[in-house]
Amino acid sequence: MIPVWVLTGFLGSGKTTLLGRLLKSPDFSRTAVIINEFGEIGLDHDLIETSEESFVALQTGCLCCAVRDDLVLTLEDLLRRRAAGTAPPFERIVIETSGLADPAPILHALMLGPTLAGQLVVAGVVTTVDAVNGWRTLDRHREALKQVAVADRLLLTKTDLLDAPATRLTARLAALNPPARLLTATFGEVEAAGLFDLVCGSRAPAELARWLALSAPGERRGTQHGHDTEIVSVAIVWDRPMRAVGLTLLLEVLADHCGGDLLRLKGLVNIVECPERPAVIHGMQHVFHPPAWLARWPSQDRRSRLVLIGRNLRQAWIEALLTALEMEVAEVHGVAAKLPATGEQ
């Protein structure tokens, strides 16, 4: 399975510079890069030199609006060429979005492309943030807020242009997306290993631990300064193991009522039917990955934990929903347990 990364970040935040440097690094060889440029004449791909084992494909037009199907076709084509030996044997794919892109539809295209299943895995989202202009960009552009909120890695760029550390901006980023790891590029240099190692899956205990460390129950507003208050991170913890159907219903209601406002959801859930193996759940807006099952609990703590990031989420509502679903499922299950088994007289 080939990991796919999405590299996003607002216009001028240093995505192409970052890619250009990474692609020269031996740590980043065997990478296929898909660059999405907004406009009919692309320039960014001309600015990137690659090693012999890496290469760049180009898409013009906005990936998040018009060319989602094209993205799937491009990925299918890359995989075909790799299998036929007409493309280098790349080991990862990076999709660089245009600076104005909403990354969510791009991720949906990836997650829902049935022909890609079995060949690709979604590895995560890296978002670049310009340390000089980032604050103002977040104030003015909703796309930039969303790019930050969905990230697994936040990379602060252009810090060498600052006279003092970007303390206020890093605090704002941490408030917008508490679980994301914040890294800093110094003179455009950053270690590929820290940036593009796997983050989402069941074999990423460090990443999971980062999410779970944030799961002290509570609701956190975007910042304390009156900005971004519509983006909230909510952590829910509960003791009782949950029936699998209850989890399904929970995700169904979250999709129904939060939809596009649910920017990210991650969690570790104790499922009644499989108590020794916690389920890792992961979703974005109304699209959820199938649960990944850990081999065992990472610690003695077997409580279920969910972290949600989104707009206008209310912890009290999610807790009330969870309670209602659990009660209803228990009630139905209790009734079902009293029914005679099929064929029983």
Added chain:
Amino acid sequence: MSGAIPDYLAALLQESLAAWGVAGVVSRSADGGLELRAASVHLQIARAPPGLPFRWLVGDGDRNRAVSGVPGLLRTVRAGIDPSYRPIAARIAALPLAP
């Protein structure tokens, strides 16, 4: 309509109004059901009678809608309050997480 509604459902509906940004009140009716008032909307929520393959009934004065569980109840109530509401179906990704 009749039938006692559990407290957890009353709490959920009250929290749902807040989550949807709707000013409204959920109260208990004399028969143990719930009444939800928000702007000009008045809904009655009751348990479905035994023998029906539904759990709850949502009435708006003119007619009753039967729903099979909490997800359907929330969908129906929200649609009753906000005619522009369109639920978004959850989808399961074809691609797994990174292993």
